Amino acid sequence: MNILYETDRLKLENEFEATFLTDKSTGATLLEDDFYGDPNCGLIDKENKWAIIAGEHLTIWTTKKWKRIEDEDLKWIHSIRIKDSETVEVLTDPWNRNSAIWEIHPLTFEFKRIRDFNDYKDQEYSENVIW
DSSP states (O other), rough: OEEEEEOSSEEEEEEETTTEETTTTTOOOEEEESSSSSEEEEEEEEEEEEEESSSSEEEEEEEOEEEEEOOOSSSSEEEEEETTTTEEEEEEESSSTTTTEEEETTTTEHHHHHHHETTTSSOOSSSSSOO
C-alpha cells in the first residue's frame, strides 16, 4: 500500500486504483473508493474532520458522509494544498488546455473555479509545479 497522507488518527492509502481511508486506532475502513488510474494526491484535516482524495475525480470524506465529485472541469487533479481551516485549493493538470485552480470547501462539498492556470502550457513535464 502507498500512503497518500496520514495524521495521528487517520491514514489515506491506495493500492493500484483502490483507495482507503482507515481509522488507525480501530483499523476500521471509513471510506473505500476506486479511481481510473491511481489517485495523485490526498489530504486530511489536522483535526480529522475531513479528507480529500484526488486524481481522475475528487472524493471528499467528512465524519458525517462522503461524496464523489465527477465534474468534467474539475478532473485530472494534479495537486492539493490547504488554504485555511475551511478551504482547500486544487490544481488540475497544468499541461491541459483547461488547467485551473479551484477552491473546495470540504465540509459543504462546494467548489468553484478561481482562475485559469496557463503557466505550464506548451512546456515540458516537470515533477515540481509552482502554483
